[in-house]
């Protein structure tokens with residue numbers, strides 16, 4: 001038995017996995033969209049299970065309020081203001097240096113799909129998102145590409161999980177595509193969430209993903225599974241394929257038309273706004289060269305974080321390579337635009 005076989009021996013000896021399953025895991029490529037609480041836990045479990053490659057997409061940086069449940073991150077990542085995908089890759093490579101990790105510090109949206117798209121050799125898509133619109137977009141992309149999609153969501157003490165097998169099961173749009181649902185979206189920042197709710201959903205998503213990767217789609221649960229971790233209860237409901245579903249039946253592809261990017265977006269639960277710098281996006285080298293040296297807090301190939309004093313107050317600006325900027329310290333859109341313009345002018 002070589003070192004690699006030994007490393008994975010505890011899972012390979014399971015009859016559900018076996019040598020054939022181990023070989024499939026070793027070749028597998030999974031894309032996780034959103035590496036917050038759910039995504040980072042599924043990423044770590046897949047990394048430890050010995051898959052070949054992970055592709056991670058997330059636009060945000062690590063924040064102190066993430067540490068209660070987002071397993072891949074620590075205080076040092078908050079201090080460094082690292083993009084989640086950069087911090088996640090660092091930690092994942094410490095766990096398993098053979099893993100290939102491809103990261104995108106950007107929003108998963110129509111522009112990303114047009115620019116980058118899904119990886120051609122991806123085996124499974126895992127949902128680590130926190131908004132319904134983005135989830136429906138991921139669902140539509142998965143169905144169009146014929147790639148299985150493992151949905152998961154957690155809020156408060158309750159979570160749920162559902163595996164979409166394109167051409168076979170219902171899709172997320174069959175279940176949640178009604179516009180009324182878009183109006184009633186609570187978030188973890190508003191309702192709170194216990195870390196074990198995340199754990200329950202993430203381990204279920206991981207297990208469904210492993211079934212798919214080892215060629216056992218037949219073992220996937222074809223129902224929406226609900227959990228309540230406080231009451232220790234679990235139940236499942238069938239999800240019927242809707243005869244008029246625009247995504248999985250009528251195959252109209254993406255739902256709706258791609259909206260023009262909003263001028264700004266409030267970040268969930270934080271005193272921060274995300275803005276889009278008018279193109280062309282300023283190069284990091286330019287920003288770094290012109291900013292006072294002690295104002296730069298951290299930088300990677302995907303981001304540059306600097307402090308900027310405006311009207312006597314200090315703000316934190318995080319520039320991303322895709323042209324986004326997160327302005328920390330205000331939820332006032334006009335103020336954020338004014339201080340960004342000032343920062344760009346000053347540099």
Ligand SMILES: [Zn+2]
Nearest residue numbers: 171174245248
């Ligand atoms: Zn559908």
